Amino acid sequence: MDAHLIDRIRGARRVAVLTGAGISTASGIPDYRGPEGVWTRTPSAMNAFTLKNFRADPGVRREFWRTYAGHAAWRAEPNAAHRALADLDGAGVAVRVLTQNVDGLHQRAGLAARKVLELHGTMHTTRCTGCRQRFPTPEVLARVQAGDDDPACERCGGILKLDVVLFGQTLDGEVLGHARNIAAASGLFVAIGSSLQVEPAASLCSVAVQAGATLVIVNRDPTPYDDDADFVLRQDIEAVVPQLCAAIRGS
Ligand SMILES: [Zn+2]
Incomplete structure (x- = not known):
């Protein structure tokens, strides 16, 4: 050195x-912008990581949760x-x-x-966009893996979102x-x-x-x-x- x-x-x-x-x-x-990066290999993933799309489209949320359920970080x-x-x-x-x-x-x-x-933010917690209740993400992913592919808040029925900052979010x-x-x-x-x-x-x-x-x-x-x-x-x-x-x- x-x-x-x-x-x-x-x-x-x-x-x-x-x-x-x-x-x-x-x-x-994997990183995001490198040659093997998430955005480089799967440009459509950027769509799922955009707040407006995530809120508006159940299909986007399903893709998001699917992506996160298999995320390498859970085993890292x-x-x-x-x-x-x-x-x-x-x-x-x-x-x-x-x-x-x-x-x-x-x-x-x-x-x-x-x-x-x-x-x-952190991928380890998930929050309701309605009542702001927080849940451990593994609990939410267990629901996804059990077939609830667009899981809603168990308290108020609101949209659940990982505590990570998405595109379009300050x-x-x-x-x-x-x-x-x-x-x-x-x-x-x-x-x-x-x-x-x-x-x-x-x-x-x-x-x-x-x-x-x-x-x-x-x-x-x-x-x-x-x-x-x-x-x-x-x-x-x-x-x-x-x-x-x-x-x-x-x-
Ligand atoms: Zn709620």
């Missing part, structure tokens, strides 16, 4: 990490990158993860839930405000496995840089924020993130 990079990040005390789909591909979860385990970030927290380093992922793998790797901000303002504060307070901001094409999440890089943080981008492909970064790493995420964490700790 680059000696300038090691010098620059060693001893960082407040580390904010923005993670995207690329950190979970080594766990067997955290990988070395998730574990390295979880292990970095504590021992004098404060780690906050701002994630675009909905798979919950940072928490499964051992990072406290309060240290993970899920910018795009991010939770409170979560985003909190994420901006974390980015601005970080000394080191590391973007990992995100194409940085989805706003406003991607602009957290600018928030951090404007506040004086060092920006490191780890991604297979170029991103719109590479010119703002102090260091851009194209290496394999599962290999390079543990090295970065070791460098931060000075070990």
Whole structure:
């Protein structure tokens, strides 16, 4: 690893990490925009992940639930990158993860839930769009698998929707405000496995840089924020993130 990079990040005390789909591909979860990505292989899936269509069309909801029932994330385990970030927290380093992922793998790797901000929500809970009652998603998927392919709220009959942000849906303002504060307070901001094409999440890089943080981008492909970064790493995420964490700790 680059000696300038090691010098620059060693001893960082407040580390904010923005993670995207690329950190979970080594766990067997396909990304969205890569060559094998969900949107690349099945452009029609974007239709099912659009709020307006989801609300209006039972056929779209059936496709959505079918897709999620077979989602690789239900069988996925955290990988070395998730574990390295979880292990970095504590021992004098404060780690906050701002994630675009909905798979919950940072928490499964051992990072406290309060240290993970899920910018795009979570696939692990489902909510009624009518009465706002929350259900564990596996309960809803069990109904789908039992033949109830457009499951309605058991309390009010309303449309059930996964707690993930769909296209056409705005991010939770409170979560985003909190994420901006974390980015601005970080000394080191590391973007990992995100194409940085989805706003406003991607602009957290600018928030951090404007506040004086060092920006490191780890991604297979170029991103719109590479010119703002102090260091851009194209290496394999599962290999390079543990090295970065070791460098931060000075070990
Ligand atoms: Zn309801």
